[in-house]
Amino acid sequence: MNTIFKELLPVEKANELLAIGKIKTLKKGDYFIRAGAIPKKIGFIKKGLFRYVYINSLGKQFTKGIILEDQFIASYSAMISNEPSYFFIEALEDSEVFSIPHKSWLNLVETDAFWMKFLLKLVEKGFITKEKRERELLLLNAETRYVNFLKEYPNIEDRIHQTIIASYLGIQPESLSRIRKKIAT
Incomplete structure (x- = not known):
């Protein structure tokens, strides 16, 4: 049994998923999904690190x-509305993703209650993450957001550039530098 889904799924269900997708290798800076394109796949990160990023018309990046x-x-x-994505999904380091075509995924979800329940759990997890992120951006100061970031993503600072962390926190890189100096002392 391929260990790509580890303890996430029972063996038979993991095998069903493995039968409809394939591993894709992405280099740092590559996009799994591009803004402006209608996405036709979902992915499972086997190895690597990604970000959801909006890029405005002036080239300014906002890490979602x-x-x-x-x-x-x-x-x-x-993908479900068959409309272009508003954001990119960017590899922040060389990565491997198990890519699943949307149509194949839909077939699983529509024909097996297990996959519908699984999808519901994924959607619920995404909703919780989104709500927490919004709450922190609206109610917490930048220093507290940074401390929470370090708790949520331990040891990640060596894997990504500080400008991406600042973008995720909704602050300027200079502000992040000040916060990091303050916390270090």
């Missing part, structure tokens, strides 16, 4: 989320 190994990635709302 950071996604680690053993998690699913998708521009799901765009």
Whole structure:
């Protein structure tokens, strides 16, 4: 049995998923999903690190989320509405993703109650993450957001550039530098 889904799924269900997808290798800076394109796949991060990022017309980047190994990635709302994604899913380091075509995924979900329940759990997890992120951005100061970031993503600072962390926190890189100096003392 391939260990790509570790303890996430029973063996028979993991094998069903393995039968409909394939491993894709992405280099640092590659996109799994591009803004402006209608997404046709979901992914499971086997190895690597990704971010959801908006890029405005001036090239300014806004990091919506950071996604680690053993998690699913998708521009799901765009995919289910058959509309272009508003954000990119960018590899922040060389990565391996198990890519699943949306049509094949839909077939599983529509024909087996297990996969519908599984999808519901993924959607619930995404909703909880989104609500927590919004709450922190609206109610917490930058220093507290940074401390929470370090707790949520231990040892990640060596894996990504500080400008991405600042973007995720909704602050300027200079502000992050000040916060890091303050915490270090």
